Amino acid sequence: MGGDLGPQPSLEAALVCLDLFPRLQLLWVGPDKQLASLLSQVDSQQQHLLSRLTIIAADEVVELSDDMLVALRQKQDSSMGIALQQVAEGSADACVSCGNSAALMAMSRQMLECLPGFDRPAFASHVPTLNEPCLIVDMGANIAPSAEQLLQFGVAGQHLEQALMPCKDINVGLLNIAAESGKGQPEVQQAHELLQQADLDYYGYIEPHDVFKGKVGVLVCDGYAGNIMIKTAEGVSHMLSAAMQANLIAQDGDQGLMAPVSEQFDPRKLNGAFLLGLQQLVVKSHSYADSTALVAAISSAVRYLEQAFTEHLAEAATE
Amino acid sequence: MGGDLGPQPSLEAALVCLDLFPRLQLLWVGPDKQLASLLSQVDSQQQHLLSRLTIIAADEVVELSDDMLVALRQKQDSSMGIALQQVAEGSADACVSCGNSAALMAMSRQMLECLPGFDRPAFASHVPTLNEPCLIVDMGANIAPSAEQLLQFGVAGQHLEQALMPCKDINVGLLNIAAESGKGQPEVQQAHELLQQADLDYYGYIEPHDVFKGKVGVLVCDGYAGNIMIKTAEGVSHMLSAAMQANLIAQDGDQGLMAPVSEQFDPRKLNGAFLLGLQQLVVKSHSYADSTALVAAISSAVRYLEQAFTEHLAEAATE
Numbered sequence: 001m002g003g004d005l006g007p008q009p010s011l012e013a014a015l016v017c018l019d020l021f022p023r024l025q026l027l028w029v030g031p032d033k034q035l036a037s038l039l040s041q042v043d044s045q046q047q048h049l050l051s052r053l054t055i056i057a058a059d060e061v062v063e064l065s066d067d068m069l070v071a072l073r074q075k076q077d078s079s080m081g082i083a084l085q086q087v088a089e090g091s092a093d094a095c096v097s098c099g100n101s102a103a104l105m106a107m108s109r110q111m112l113e114c115l116p117g118f119d120r121p122a123f124a125s126h127v128p129t130l131n132e133p134c135l136i137v138d139m140g141a142n143i144a145p146s147a148e149q150l151l152q153f154g155v156a157g158q159h160l161e162q163a164l165m166p167c168k169d170i171n172v173g174l175l176n177i178a179a180e181s182g183k184g185q186p187e188v189q190q191a192h193e194l195l196q197q198a199d200l201d202y203y204g205y206i207e208p209h210d211v212f213k214g215k216v217g218v219l220v221c222d223g224y225a226g227n228i229m230i231k232t233a234e235g236v237s238h239m240l241s242a243a244m245q246a247n248l249i250a251q252d253g254d255q256g257l258m259a260p261v262s263e264q265f266d267p268r269k270l271n272g273a274f275l276l277g278l279q280q281l282v283v284k285s286h287s288y289a290d291s292t293a294l295v296a297a298i299s300s301a302v303r304y305l306e307q308a309f310t311e312h313l314a315e316a317a318t319e
Numbered sequence: 320m321g322g323d324l325g326p327q328p329s330l331e332a333a334l335v336c337l338d339l340f341p342r343l344q345l346l347w348v349g350p351d352k353q354l355a356s357l358l359s360q361v362d363s364q365q366q367h368l369l370s371r372l373t374i375i376a377a378d379e380v381v382e383l384s385d386d387m388l389v390a391l392r393q394k395q396d397s398s399m400g401i402a403l404q405q406v407a408e409g410s411a412d413a414c415v416s417c418g419n420s421a422a423l424m425a426m427s428r429q430m431l432e433c434l435p436g437f438d439r440p441a442f443a444s445h446v447p448t449l450n451e452p453c454l455i456v457d458m459g460a461n462i463a464p465s466a467e468q469l470l471q472f473g474v475a476g477q478h479l480e481q482a483l484m485p486c487k488d489i490n491v492g493l494l495n496i497a498a499e500s501g502k503g504q505p506e507v508q509q510a511h512e513l514l515q516q517a518d519l520d521y522y523g524y525i526e527p528h529d530v531f532k533g534k535v536g537v538l539v540c541d542g543y544a545g546n547i548m549i550k551t552a553e554g555v556s557h558m559l560s561a562a563m564q565a566n567l568i569a570q571d572g573d574q575g576l577m578a579p580v581s582e583q584f585d586p587r588k589l590n591g592a593f594l595l596g597l598q599q600l601v602v603k604s605h606s607y608a609d610s611t612a613l614v615a616a617i618s619s620a621v622r623y624l625e626q627a628f629t630e631h632l633a634e635a636a637t638e
Contacts (some may be wrong), residue, residue, distance in 0.1 A: 060367075067498055088594055102502075130558050140496060143504065177459060177546040180384055183421075185462065185543065208547055212554030224504065225547045233553040235531030239449050240345040240559045240584055246581045257576070261566045265559055267528075 003098030003287040003294075004064075008100070010303070011038050013294030016048040018190075020295075021302050025052050027092055029083040032057035052211060060084045062103045064287055071103035072110060079105060084111045086254055087280050093310075094281035094301040104282065105141050110302065113279040115156065115313060121147075121277030122153050122223065123284060127233060127302075131214020132168070136159050138220075139273050140227035147190030150174070150220050151198060155190075156276055156313070157218040158200045163312035173206035173216030175225055188222065196221070234267035243267065272297030276305065281310055322417030322606040323383075329417070330357050332613030335398060339614075342614070344529065346411055347404040351376035377401045381422045383606055390422035398421060403430045406599050412629075413600035413620040415570050417608055424460050424594065425602065426471040432598040434475065434632060440596030441472050442603060443560055444619075446552060446589060450533020454480050457539075458544035458592050466509030469493070469539050470517060473510075473633030475595055475632070476537040478517045482631035492525035492535030492542055497527075499524075507541065509551050523617070537557070553586035560584065593623065 001294040007235055014026050019051070030302055035055045042050060050319075053112055058079040062071045075081055080099045086092035087113045097104050105121065114121065122138030123274075138145065145153075154172045161170040183206075195202045196199055203216045210231055219230070245256045268315040271293035275282045283302055285297035322328075326349060333345050348356055354374045361369060377398040381390045381622070394400055399418045405411035407430045416423050424440065433440065441464075442459030443589055456472040457464065464472075473491045481491040493511055495503040500511070501519045503524075514521045522535045530538055590612035594601045600623055605617035 034364045051477045052492065064406065067501075120420075130556070130561055143496065161590060175547070177550075179461065182384075182386075208550035209554035214550075214557040224544065228494070228544045228547045229551045231496075231527035232548045235528035236552045236555040238528065239447070239531040240556065240580070241496075243451055243584065244563065244577065247577065251576060253572075253576055254477060257570060257572055258566065260570075261559070261562045265562065303379065318565075 001272050003285065003289050004095075005069070005290060006286070007035060009043075009289065009291040011035075012291035013298055014053055015046050015049055016041070016291070016295045017298045017302070019046075020299065021047075024302055025054070026298075027056050027083070027086055028057045029086070030078045031056050032082040033058050042060045043164035046119055056082060056086070059074045060251060064100050066100055066103060068100075068102040068106045071100065072106050075103070081107060081111075084095075084108060084282070087282070088112055093305050094283060094285045094303050096294075096297050098285040098287050098294070098297075100287075101140060101284060104284055107277055108197060108278055108282050114154055114280070115277055118152055118156070119149055119276040121275040122149075123226070123273040124157060125230070125270065125274040127230065128265060129210070129212050129214035132217065134211055134214065134216060134219050136211075136221065136230065137217050137276055138223040138224055139230050140223040141275070141307050143222065143224040145187065145222050145225075147187050147194055150187065150222065151194040154195055154202075154218065154220040154274070155163070155198060155200060157220065159315075160276070160309070160312055161217055163315065164307050164309070165254050166216070169201060170217035171201040171203045172220060174210070175211070175221035175229070176205040176207065178205070179207055185222070230270065234270060237265045237267040237270075240283055266292070268293035269296045272300040274309075276313075279310065279314060281305065291292035323602065326354060326357060328608065328610040329613055330354075330361075331610035332617055334365050334368055335610070336363070336613045336617045336621070337371050338365075339618065343621055344373070345617075346373050346375050346405055348375045348377050348405070350378050350530055352439075362412060364490055370378050375401060375405070377434045378564070381419050383419050385419055385422060386485065387421040387425045389576040390419065391425050394422070401424060401428075403427060406601070408430055412586055412624050413602060415602045415613075415616050415620050416606060416615050417604045417606050417613070418607075420459060420560065420603060421526075423603055427597055427601045431601070434596055434598055437475070437596040440594040441468075442545070442592040443472075443476060443585070444549070444589065444593040445590035445601070446530070446549065447584060448531050448533035451534060451536065453530055454537045455530075455540065455545055455549065456595055457542040457545050458538065459542040460594070462541065464506065464541050466506050466513055469506065469510035469541065470513040472595065473514055473521075473537065474517060475521065476539065478634075479595070479628070479631055480633065481482045481537055481629070482486070483626050487536070488520060489536035490520040490522045491537045491539060492522040492530070494526040494538055494540035495526065495531070496591075497524070498526055499607040500523055502595065504541070505591070510539070553589060556584045556586040588614035591619040593619070593628075595632075598629060599631060 060078040124137040126133040379397040443456040445452040
């Protein structure tokens, strides 16, 4: 129920998204009295949006510090557990959570269905590049995956992207610290062999700087590297945006001049990774997400649903 | 002898640096006939710089694809081996190489001296942040270091930075994928315990996005994460610089307006990591470095020498 910043940003994000997507129905899972009190403060112009927002009571919370096993065994009635339950029962099409990643992953696996042949889901999300956005799989769910898991990430990611963009050729790269063979983690080297034999357009090893040139449509990586990569991208984007603004002020330039770039590369807009490998849609937001970042996470869920995401995934799994 | 782009960019960089640093003497190690032929094409205005550039003949090359052991056993007479030999003999104060990282590391350890108590050197370099630059240790020399090695990186990095900037308080952070305890690679978690007990200003775990806010002066990380991080930072900087320029053109803005930002965050200026843990100075450049990136690598070597880098390191080791 909200991240580090409490429920207020999640209400703000909910209102923005309800306005943005007229068919969106939101279930807001958390401590009902607190949420109802926040709703009572919504201004009159936005009151009409609240007809599509339903509060579902959940007083327990999975803490960021909670062990995954504690969450699994003792916190079925937490906001996270109840939100996933809505998806399991078909009362919701997707779950968006700012909560503990390991717990979200474990509870999703327990309460929802994995795609056939999938060992463990991965966190996947698009990053901007100089070319088309690139789908990164995995961004942190599996910090030490096997070569076979890395292969699964590549196959599922490629199928999904290809289904979402049937007119484009989607190629798959494998993240490594060197482009040459024989370097990097043993599992990554083994995955390289497997991907070479797989039935997909395999680019080969790719180093991080080349990912942002847009050389691949899907980037396969272990969750440790993927997590470092996405958080570095956020940090550098934030730093450069701040430097651009400071420079505009120093040079007495038009402060709106760089707005399109700041807008396009706002790191908060990267927020929202989905669990690739489930039959349903679960989107993970950063715990430190503000309302802009939460809008990005909820919007990504809506857009995936509009693109028949889960149907495409199911097709990919049966091919 | 030069990186992927051959010796031409290294000659261009040499001329820029000889002009920039009037006391610099450069030894240029590589195939002498080819180098001499390039020198003969230097224009007359730059001819005077050549009195401080000496060619040292080396016809053999350590290839990027060479195994480290092949380099160690069979390539002592390569350009890399001979360049390091100059440092070992005291004929040069530092070696700058675009070559095979693993071979450079292995040959440096064989031919030069490690600091007392140091198991294996790390690649270290500064990255810009919103605050002061941060020294990252390790950027790729040790992809699976022990907790003790990570502790060594922190202690040596902090001593060095403190010596170079005696008026500042230098704190040390440990890169992790989460700020909470109990998450991340086991070695990183063990290093966290060791760093908490060490005699230094330990910040604790830090995630990549916070590194670029400038929260720590020294960032300790395993070489795998450090390599992913630095190459992601390069890729994102490059992408954003290109987007800034495209936006200025689209909006018919002054194309020089963002020059200070492009200049400050030009990813090529990040080029040049030194081997922290040696008693002498060895700087590694990217293999794909162009002349601007090579100027950055050579300049960093000159500046470290001007700051009595090796003397500070030796003091740090004996404390």
